[in-house]
Every structure is written in structure tokens, then in C-alpha cells.
Amino acid sequence: MKNFSPDQVSVRSAHFIGGEYIETQPDLFEVLRPSDGHAYAGLPVADADMVNRAVENALHAWKTSCWATQPPRDRARILRRWADLIDADVDTLAAMEAVGSTRPLRDARTWDVPFTAEGIRFFAECADKHGGDVAATGSDQLGMVISEPYGVIGAIAPWNFPLVMASWKVGPALAAGNAVVLKPSEMTPFTALRLAELAIAAGMPAGIFNVIQGNGQVTGDSLCRHPGISKVTFTGSTRTGAAIMRACAETGTKPVTLELGGKSPQIVFADAPDLANAARVIARAISGNAGQVCNAGSRLIVQRSIAERIVGDISTFFSTLKAGHTWACDTTLSPIISNTQADRIESIVGRSVQAGAQVVSGGQRASVAGNGAYYLPTILTGLCDGMDALTQEIFGPVLTVQVFDDESEALALADHPDYGLAAGLYTADLGRAMRLARGLEAGNVWINRYGRSADFVIPTGGYKRSGIGKDLGMQAFEASRRSKSVLIDLTK
Numbered sequence: 001m002k003n004f005s006p007d008q009v010s011v012r013s014a015h016f017i018g019g020e021y022i023e024t025q026p027d028l029f030e031v032l033r034p035s036d037g038h039a040y041a042g043l044p045v046a047d048a049d050m051v052n053r054a055v056e057n058a059l060h061a062w063k064t065s066c067w068a069t070q071p072p073r074d075r076a077r078i079l080r081r082w083a084d085l086i087d088a089d090v091d092t093l094a095a096m097e098a099v100g101s102t103r104p105l106r107d108a109r110t111w112d113v114p115f116t117a118e119g120i121r122f123f124a125e126c127a128d129k130h131g132g133d134v135a136a137t138g139s140d141q142l143g144m145v146i147s148e149p150y151g152v153i154g155a156i157a158p159w160n161f162p163l164v165m166a167s168w169k170v171g172p173a174l175a176a177g178n179a180v181v182l183k184p185s186e187m188t189p190f191t192a193l194r195l196a197e198l199a200i201a202a203g204m205p206a207g208i209f210n211v212i213q214g215n216g217q218v219t220g221d222s223l224c225r226h227p228g229i230s231k232v233t234f235t236g237s238t239r240t241g242a243a244i245m246r247a248c249a250e251t252g253t254k255p256v257t258l259e260l261g262g263k264s265p266q267i268v269f270a271d272a273p274d275l276a277n278a279a280r281v282i283a284r285a286i287s288g289n290a291g292q293v294c295n296a297g298s299r300l301i302v303q304r305s306i307a308e309r310i311v312g313d314i315s316t317f318f319s320t321l322k323a324g325h326t327w328a329c330d331t332t333l334s335p336i337i338s339n340t341q342a343d344r345i346e347s348i349v350g351r352s353v354q355a356g357a358q359v360v361s362g363g364q365r366a367s368v369a370g371n372g373a374y375y376l377p378t379i380l381t382g383l384c385d386g387m388d389a390l391t392q393e394i395f396g397p398v399l400t401v402q403v404f405d406d407e408s409e410a411l412a413l414a415d416h417p418d419y420g421l422a423a424g425l426y427t428a429d430l431g432r433a434m435r436l437a438r439g440l441e442a443g444n445v446w447i448n449r450y451g452r453s454a455d456f457v458i459p460t461g462g463y464k465r466s467g468i469g470k471d472l473g474m475q476a477f478e479a480s481r482r483s484k485s486v487l488i489d490l491t492k
Helices: 048-064 072-088 090-100 105-126 162-175 190-201 216-225 238-250 275-291 304-319 339-354 407-414 430-439 473-478
Strands: 015-017 020-022 029-032 039-043 133-135 141-149 152-156 179-183 209-211 231-235 256-259 265-268 299-303 358-361 378-381 398-404 422-426 444-447 481-489
Touching (some): 015 190, 048 216, 090 162, 152 162, 162 179, 162 231, 162 473, 179 216, 231 238, 275 304, 275 398, 299 407, 304 358, 304 398, 339 378, 398 407, 407 430, 430 444
Parallel strands (some): 152 179, 152 231, 179 209, 265 299, 265 422, 299 398, 378 398
Antiparallel strands (some): 133 141, 141 481, 358 378
8 A cells, every 4th residue: 555646536526326427517516635625526416306316216226126026135145246346446445535535545445445345245144134023913813014125215424434424324225125315425425426336337226326416405405305215314413414304304204314413421430451542542532533423432531540641641642643645644643524624623622722621732733735624633621511622512633531530420421411422431340331331321332442343233323412213233224124014814
């Protein structure tokens, strides 16, 4: 693996509908490289007519192809071939992802692309691992609950992990026998097109997986409101998730799966089995992808007796990170997605400092050639209840620090009035671990680690305003199907 010039990477400014690229004019958006702020492509915006074209094409393909009705193992074979093609295309996909997103080349090659392929394989294996139920009825009746695909699912993916999040949306939906219309973020739109192209090469019927480009206000809203969409799945901000729920409710009360914002705590007790390792895990959980992760561990809640040591170790780790262009192999700190987002991070940190918080490390932008935005990993102490840095999802590499003396105080500090996506807990006391795992209002609790496993089997999703439903696991597959009750009279 070596550095490359971003100008070597070419992209298609188009939609992908019915197995073909659809190029329209004019392009309404400039797509910027996050690393240097350079406008490297234009992007069309699918209006209501283009959205209708994509949905109608998907619905026709779903009804006329054998995708939903073929033996599930046959559908799984196509998905596995698709995963193999994704793996084989790692050079192209990783370069596209590095140029167009905040994902450094090394991470894109070793994690994003392989993780995307393996996720498709996981859901492929779910295709024939489900069934219905036979109900307990009288002997003169036969009652059944049958599982069926929805039809066409509308999927909206975020910008922070474009490939991976697209696979989370489309993998279970396609494995469950649905067709999909995917809208990637307008800031990171192009690797989704490559995924769709590879799906056709793997043998997926044309029209089963479609990609439309555009923004949320026009394209996303039209997709959610289309009567041909039977369900919507979305990952992104809590505010956008509420708008999607509203659009779906106003046009047919279709179901939604929403993975939304977070303000996740990491609780460290003095008896944690390896404090040095805990500090490294905590540091990575807020600096990875420059903190632009929905479940970023952004609130450190640490026992008073070890607070100085843990904060010092985290600060030392932060000092080793190198901000740089995503197409450079030695980059270990990602750019912020846009200058607008960097301004927001600066503003939240600044307001908290004015209110009395202290900056232990970071607290300012990093200098990198070009017009990209970079923000140094930041530690804030001395925070008071209600400070913006404690309450708002910053979506940047900013770690707040609070100290506690006992278990009940730690649990109280961990509770957030709005968010409940994830939580980390570090302790050698099994009883304490289980008490807090039950007491934490979070959809994901990680003990002596922070982050999901690499095997896809454990579902992920949030409590409170952090979302509805689950991604990953068998639950994500089952959420892509609906049930039908059948009752047969055996006496006739």
C-alpha cells in the first residue's frame, strides 16, 4: 500500500437505476474532498420524478424477477458472489472511499472494504435461516404466521462510513428478498454506485438495487413519501430521523428503522483490569474517524482516584496521532467532513470554555495543506451540568471528563436526558458490571472494551432519541420482513 494522487480517482456523477447509470444535467451540487476542500465532482439531485422512476423500476423488478420467490439459497449465492467481488475490488473501492470521505486509505483497505463484504456474507447466510410459526389452534384448524418481504425498501445512508453504512442498510433488506432504493449522503455519494455496479456483475437482477443521488430536503423526502416504498431505514442525526418519521407518517404510516445520534459515556472504575489498555481504548473511541461516529465514546466518567492517570494516558495517545490527507498511508487522524462542521465543533468547545471548562489538550484546529478542516483531539475538564460540550452531540474528537466516587454517582452521571445509543464500562467486578449493564439506558453496553464485535451477530440500536429498531444481527434481517397470518379450516 502506498500514497496516491487523488486526481487519479475518477467517479460517475449519476444515478444507478435498473442496472444502468442514468446521467442527468445539470449537476446541482459540488462534491468536495474532505481532506483538502477541493471540488472534484458535481452531483445531480433526484427530484420527485426521478425518485418515482427509481421506485417504479424497483417495484417492477421485485414483482417480475425471481428475487423474492426463488429458493433463499439461490439468493444467498448471488449475495456471496457480490461480497467476493467487493473484496476483489478493494484497490478501487478503498481509493474512492479515501478520496471522497473522511476514511484514511489504510483504514479503508484493511477495515471498511473487508467489513462491507463480510457484512453482505453474514446477511446472505440469514436468507434461509428463518421461517414462520404454526399457531396452537383446535384440531379442526391450522393457523400459521408466514414471513414475507416488504417489497421496496427506501434506504438512506450517512457520510461518516459510506461503504459500511450502505451495506448495513441494503444487506439485510436484499437478503430478505426486498428490492432497495438507496440514497447515499450527497457529501459521499460515489462508492454506493460502485457497490450497485458490482451487484449486477454478481448476478443480481437489474432494478433490485438502485442508487439515487441528491439531498435530504428534495430526494430523501420524496423517497420517504413515495407510496411504493413499504419501509424506510436510515442512519443519521436525530433531527433528520424525526423528519423521516414525520414524512412516513404523513404518507402512509410505513415502518422505519432509525439509528440516530448519541452522547455515549465510558465509565472507568479504579479496579479496571488494565488501566493502560482502557485509556487506549477510550482514546480510540473518540479519536477514530475524528470522532465522527454515532456511538463515539464522548463522555469519560472516571473514578476520582485514577482520573489524573487516565486523562494523562489519553492525552499522550492523542499526541501520537497525525492529521493528514486520507490518501496518505501515514494519516491517523481523519479530516472533519466540512468546514461548517469544524466551525460547529469550535463553537461548542468555545462556549463551554467561556462557561468555565478547561482544555487539557487540543481545543483547536490542526494545520494541514489545502482547505480541508482538521480538529485536534480535545480533552475538556471542569465541566458543569448543562454545558454544551456535555449535552450536545458534537460529532468531533472532543472528550469531556467527569469524576465520581461511587457506583450510584457514576450511573447518575452516565444518564443523558436525550440519548441512549451506547456505553462503555471498565471494571473487574462482575457483579458491578452486570448491575450497571442493567442500569444503563443504552441500546449497546460494552464491558472492558468499546465497540462492536466483527462478526455481525449482535444487533445494534439505541434507546430514547438514539433510534428505533436494530441494525446488524438476525434482528435486522427479521425487521426487513413482515408477517402474514393464515388460518385454514380443515373441516371443509
